[in-house]
Amino acid sequence: MILPVIMAGGTGSRLWPMSRELYPKQFLRLNGDQSMLQDTITRLADLNVSEPLLICNEQHRFLAAEQLRQINQLSNNIILEPMGRNTAPAIALAALSSTKNGDDPILLVLAADHVIDDIVSFHNAVHAAVPLAEQGKLVTFGIVATGPETGYGYIQRGDSFGDSAFNVKRFVEKPDLPTATEYLASGEYYWNSGMFLFSAKRYLEELGEFRPDILAACQLAIADVKIDSVQDFIRVDLEAFSACPDESVDYAVMEKTTDAVVIPLDAGWNDVGSWSALWEVNEHDDNGNALTGDIFTHKTTNCYINTDDTLVAAIGVENLVIVNTKDAVLVIDKSQVQDVKKVVEFLKSNDRREYRVHRESYRPWGRHDKVVDAPRYQINRVTVKPGGKFSLQKHLHRAEHWVVLSGTAEVTLEGKTYLLTENQSTFIPIGSVHMLENPGKIPLELLEISSGSYLGEDDIIRLKDHYGHC
Known part of the structure; x- marks a missing residue:
């Protein structure tokens, strides 16, 4: 059986302002109705695979769990990394977890944020890789290059191995343009996709041979693993994992092993690493524009325009990226998209929240949209999913007024519980112990008006926490 291992730990700053530190690109709907993570799964x-094992950052846990739940793939199958340690340790955690009972599954390691248009060709490549993995080979998938790309690493093929694979001669770093042009002309080089297939135990053997320090740290981290059955998370030991070296699977294993083979993959692959790449993979109108949202264009060509919920009008422009979110707008020439990182650097250096979070954020109980953020008051539009609840809490510096817009709210205030329905409201005085829950079968929508001298998140004193500090 193939066990998909989905790597979802990146931050995706090159797609700011949609992708942010707490809501990176793998969780965004950028190329269809599903997020990139959901598309990956x-x-x-149509492959003979088990339920996926997802590896993600601790701070993305509720977002990841909700997206797996939406596609019926959530079942205690999320390994949480306390901090990023690159792909070699992440895969080691998956391999160690999957072999605890003596099993030795074939691991199909995939990034959560890639586009693959030709699914049949992708499936064929996976089928071709399985017998090689069963022979002890470590398979990587090399993307058939369509141009002298300088943003990818490359894999040089060696002698043929079977009908559809080649021994790996070497991995090479991102080249300059003349070198990339030479690679393309030779026909011997593929883009490094970062996708792999090998048996779990075989990977651990090679990791132990070449990087025993990484293996030892991961063994300690997962030796006394804690499974949160309520929240579907597998938590590793913080201290042990923090001591693990930061290393990619390429450096740690694939460049050193003598059993690496590459299977060429021509399946419309794109890692969507920039706004111009996203323009390429989306459908275009007759003027070459890729448009998402409420947009008016006139004499506009070859643009990527994406807007959340407000009208964007573009007139007489070409080759632009225009991205409008609830709290930020990006306008940039498509040829300059690599400089988006300059904005993120500026926001970080000035401690601006826009690099880290969106105006709308997701919580285990639902989501909230900060409609107004003033010095002494805030207005949030809050959505609580059926069965969702706030922690039992109190505030020392702010009072709250809740107005139900739709659904039913069960409010607990100073030990008394009562129901509120549409157009009803309640007041939560400063210092009062309170909780809110949605007991109904439809989402609860309400306005939360907070007022007081201090409105920071650290003015939430949790007396009973259902989700782990959220």
């Missing part, structure tokens, strides 16, 4: 539907 659903494209496995």
